[in-house]
Amino acid sequence: MTAQTPKLLLPAVIILFTLAACGEENTPEMSNANTDLNGNNDEVIVTNNNAKPTFANGSVAEATLLNEDEEEIGDVLFFNEGEYVIVEAHIDGIEPGFHGFHLHDEPVCEHDDDTPFSSAAGHYNPEDEDHGNHAxxxxxLYANEDGTAYMAVQLDTFTPEQLLEDGVAVMVHEDPDNLGHIPDRYESTEAQTSGPDDETLDTGDAGARIACGVVTESP
Ligand SMILES: [Cu+2]
Incomplete structure:
Protein backbone atom coordinates (compact mmCIF):
# COMPACT_ATOMS: atom_id res chain seq x y z
CA MET A 1 0.00 0.00 0.00
CA THR A 2 2.84 2.33 0.83
CA ALA A 3 4.14 2.14 -2.72
CA GLN A 4 0.76 3.31 -4.10
CA THR A 5 0.52 6.44 -2.02
CA PRO A 6 2.29 8.76 -4.49
CA LYS A 7 0.02 7.58 -7.33
CA LEU A 8 -3.06 8.28 -5.28
CA LEU A 9 -1.83 11.73 -4.41
CA LEU A 10 -1.13 12.73 -8.00
CA PRO A 11 -4.76 13.16 -9.18
CA ALA A 12 -5.50 15.25 -6.10
CA VAL A 13 -2.57 17.50 -6.92
CA ILE A 14 -3.76 17.89 -10.51
CA ILE A 15 -7.32 18.66 -9.40
CA LEU A 16 -6.11 21.23 -6.88
CA PHE A 17 -3.90 22.83 -9.50
CA THR A 18 -6.79 22.94 -11.99
CA LEU A 19 -9.15 24.47 -9.44
CA ALA A 20 -6.57 27.05 -8.50
CA ALA A 21 -6.06 27.97 -12.16
CA CYS A 22 -9.79 28.25 -12.87
CA GLY A 23 -10.76 30.06 -9.70
CA GLU A 24 -8.06 32.68 -9.85
CA GLU A 25 -9.21 35.97 -11.26
CA ASN A 26 -5.74 37.19 -11.96
CA THR A 27 -2.69 35.36 -13.23
CA PRO A 28 -2.58 31.80 -11.92
CA GLU A 29 0.49 31.38 -9.75
CA MET A 30 2.31 28.97 -12.03
CA SER A 31 5.47 29.55 -10.06
CA ASN A 32 4.02 27.92 -6.96
CA ALA A 33 2.73 24.81 -8.69
CA ASN A 34 4.67 21.58 -8.42
CA THR A 35 2.71 20.04 -11.26
CA ASP A 36 3.99 20.76 -14.74
CA LEU A 37 1.89 20.94 -17.90
CA ASN A 38 2.11 17.18 -18.40
CA GLY A 39 0.75 16.59 -14.94
CA ASN A 40 4.09 15.38 -13.64
CA ASN A 41 4.39 15.97 -9.96
CA ASP A 42 7.85 17.45 -10.12
CA GLU A 43 9.36 20.86 -10.20
CA VAL A 44 9.34 22.42 -13.66
CA ILE A 45 12.25 20.70 -15.35
CA VAL A 46 14.73 22.69 -17.35
CA THR A 47 16.90 20.45 -19.45
CA ASN A 48 18.65 23.03 -21.61
CA ASN A 49 21.46 24.63 -19.67
CA ASN A 50 21.53 27.58 -22.05
CA ALA A 51 17.96 28.56 -21.24
CA LYS A 52 17.02 30.51 -18.16
CA PRO A 53 14.60 28.56 -15.95
CA THR A 54 12.31 31.52 -15.68
CA PHE A 55 9.04 29.61 -16.05
CA ALA A 56 9.46 28.62 -12.43
CA ASN A 57 10.34 32.14 -11.41
CA GLY A 58 8.14 34.44 -13.47
CA SER A 59 7.57 35.74 -16.93
CA VAL A 60 10.36 37.16 -19.09
CA ALA A 61 8.11 39.30 -21.26
CA GLU A 62 4.49 40.41 -21.24
CA ALA A 63 1.87 42.45 -23.03
CA THR A 64 -1.24 44.25 -21.81
CA LEU A 65 -4.04 43.92 -24.36
CA LEU A 66 -6.08 47.02 -25.18
CA ASN A 67 -9.19 47.06 -27.34
CA GLU A 68 -10.09 49.75 -29.87
CA ASP A 69 -11.55 51.89 -27.07
CA GLU A 70 -8.22 51.66 -25.23
CA GLU A 71 -9.79 49.55 -22.50
CA GLU A 72 -7.58 46.93 -20.88
CA ILE A 73 -9.08 43.53 -21.68
CA GLY A 74 -6.30 41.13 -20.79
CA ASP A 75 -2.66 40.23 -20.71
CA VAL A 76 -0.24 37.80 -22.26
CA LEU A 77 2.80 36.42 -20.45
CA PHE A 78 5.88 34.76 -21.95
CA PHE A 79 7.86 32.26 -19.87
CA ASN A 80 10.96 30.26 -20.65
CA GLU A 81 10.64 26.55 -20.04
CA GLY A 82 13.83 24.87 -21.11
CA GLU A 83 14.10 25.20 -24.89
CA TYR A 84 10.45 26.22 -25.19
CA VAL A 85 8.43 29.32 -24.57
CA ILE A 86 5.17 29.13 -22.63
CA VAL A 87 2.62 31.71 -23.75
CA GLU A 88 -0.15 32.34 -21.27
CA ALA A 89 -3.09 34.57 -22.23
CA HIS A 90 -5.96 35.87 -20.07
CA ILE A 91 -8.71 37.90 -21.74
CA ASP A 92 -12.11 39.16 -20.66
CA GLY A 93 -14.33 41.06 -23.05
CA ILE A 94 -14.30 39.60 -26.57
CA GLU A 95 -16.97 37.90 -28.64
CA PRO A 96 -17.40 34.16 -28.02
CA GLY A 97 -15.71 31.77 -30.42
CA PHE A 98 -12.28 31.38 -32.01
CA HIS A 99 -10.03 34.34 -32.69
CA GLY A 100 -6.79 34.65 -34.65
CA PHE A 101 -3.91 35.22 -32.24
CA HIS A 102 -0.54 36.39 -33.51
CA LEU A 103 2.60 38.35 -32.89
CA HIS A 104 2.88 41.29 -35.25
CA ASP A 105 6.01 42.90 -36.58
CA GLU A 106 6.01 46.36 -34.97
CA PRO A 107 5.75 47.11 -31.24
CA VAL A 108 3.18 49.84 -31.82
CA CYS A 109 -0.55 49.66 -30.99
CA GLU A 110 -2.07 52.91 -32.17
CA HIS A 111 -5.79 53.52 -31.87
CA ASP A 112 -6.32 56.75 -33.80
CA ASP A 113 -6.58 55.12 -37.18
CA ASP A 114 -9.38 54.07 -39.54
CA THR A 115 -7.84 50.62 -39.47
CA PRO A 116 -7.28 49.76 -35.81
CA PHE A 117 -3.74 48.74 -34.92
CA SER A 118 -2.42 48.83 -38.47
CA SER A 119 0.60 50.42 -36.76
CA ALA A 120 1.65 46.91 -35.69
CA ALA A 121 2.22 45.96 -39.37
CA GLY A 122 2.00 42.33 -40.56
CA HIS A 123 2.79 39.08 -38.80
CA TYR A 124 6.13 38.59 -37.06
CA ASN A 125 7.88 36.58 -39.75
CA PRO A 126 11.68 36.72 -39.53
CA GLU A 127 12.08 33.56 -41.63
CA ASP A 128 9.91 34.86 -44.49
CA GLU A 129 7.44 31.97 -44.36
CA ASP A 130 3.81 31.72 -45.44
CA HIS A 131 1.00 32.05 -42.92
CA GLY A 132 0.71 29.01 -40.71
CA ASN A 133 4.50 28.95 -40.42
CA HIS A 134 5.14 32.53 -39.37
CA ALA A 135 7.13 32.63 -36.14
CA LEU A 141 -7.76 31.80 -28.85
CA TYR A 142 -11.12 30.38 -27.83
CA ALA A 143 -13.44 32.79 -26.03
CA ASN A 144 -16.21 31.32 -23.88
CA GLU A 145 -19.84 32.43 -23.97
CA ASP A 146 -19.08 34.97 -21.23
CA GLY A 147 -16.34 36.57 -23.32
CA THR A 148 -13.44 35.23 -21.30
CA ALA A 149 -10.52 33.34 -22.78
CA TYR A 150 -7.62 31.57 -21.14
CA MET A 151 -4.86 29.73 -22.93
CA ALA A 152 -1.44 28.41 -22.01
CA VAL A 153 0.57 26.94 -24.86
CA GLN A 154 4.11 25.63 -25.29
CA LEU A 155 5.89 26.70 -28.48
CA ASP A 156 9.35 26.34 -30.01
CA THR A 157 8.93 29.04 -32.65
CA PHE A 158 10.48 32.01 -30.79
CA THR A 159 11.95 32.98 -27.45
CA PRO A 160 10.83 35.81 -25.16
CA GLU A 161 14.30 37.33 -25.51
CA GLN A 162 13.94 37.33 -29.31
CA LEU A 163 10.63 39.17 -29.06
CA LEU A 164 12.15 41.83 -26.81
CA GLU A 165 15.12 42.26 -29.12
CA ASP A 166 13.08 42.46 -32.33
CA GLY A 167 10.11 44.42 -30.94
CA VAL A 168 6.64 42.94 -31.54
CA ALA A 169 2.99 43.32 -30.55
CA VAL A 170 0.43 40.64 -29.65
CA MET A 171 -2.74 40.86 -31.74
CA VAL A 172 -6.21 39.37 -31.24
CA HIS A 173 -8.43 39.24 -34.34
CA GLU A 174 -12.17 39.29 -34.76
CA ASP A 175 -12.43 36.05 -36.71
CA PRO A 176 -11.01 32.52 -36.61
CA ASP A 177 -7.62 31.91 -38.22
CA ASN A 178 -7.43 29.28 -40.99
CA LEU A 179 -3.61 29.15 -40.61
CA GLY A 180 -3.32 29.18 -44.39
CA HIS A 181 -5.05 25.82 -44.65
CA ILE A 182 -7.21 26.08 -47.77
CA PRO A 183 -7.36 22.75 -49.64
CA ASP A 184 -6.79 22.83 -53.42
CA ARG A 185 -10.46 22.08 -54.15
CA TYR A 186 -11.19 25.74 -53.30
CA GLU A 187 -10.45 28.33 -55.96
CA SER A 188 -10.02 32.06 -55.41
CA THR A 189 -12.30 33.93 -57.80
CA GLU A 190 -9.98 36.94 -57.68
CA ALA A 191 -6.63 35.23 -57.94
CA GLN A 192 -7.89 32.32 -60.10
CA THR A 193 -5.70 29.95 -58.15
CA SER A 194 -6.52 26.78 -56.28
CA GLY A 195 -5.91 26.67 -52.56
CA PRO A 196 -4.87 29.68 -50.49
CA ASP A 197 -4.39 33.00 -52.27
CA ASP A 198 -1.85 35.65 -51.31
CA GLU A 199 -4.10 37.29 -48.75
CA THR A 200 -4.75 33.99 -46.99
CA LEU A 201 -1.02 33.23 -47.04
CA ASP A 202 -0.38 36.59 -45.37
CA THR A 203 -3.16 36.77 -42.82
CA GLY A 204 -5.11 33.52 -42.38
CA ASP A 205 -8.27 35.57 -43.05
CA ALA A 206 -8.62 36.30 -39.35
CA GLY A 207 -10.33 39.62 -40.01
CA ALA A 208 -10.20 42.88 -38.09
CA ARG A 209 -7.74 43.59 -35.32
CA ILE A 210 -9.70 43.88 -32.05
CA ALA A 211 -7.01 43.97 -29.37
CA CYS A 212 -3.31 44.77 -29.33
CA GLY A 213 -0.50 44.80 -26.78
CA VAL A 214 3.14 45.75 -27.11
CA VAL A 215 5.49 43.07 -25.75
CA THR A 216 7.74 44.50 -23.04
CA GLU A 217 10.17 43.10 -20.53
CA SER A 218 8.50 41.82 -17.37
CA PRO A 219 9.43 43.79 -14.24
CU1 LIG B 1 -2.66 39.00 -36.68
Missing part, protein backbone atom coordinates in the same frame (compact mmCIF):
# COMPACT_ATOMS: atom_id res chain seq x y z
CA UNK A 136 4.37 34.92 -34.87
CA UNK A 137 1.55 32.46 -35.59
CA UNK A 138 0.10 31.11 -32.36
CA UNK A 139 -2.87 28.76 -31.86
CA UNK A 140 -6.20 30.59 -32.07
Missing amino acids: GDMPP
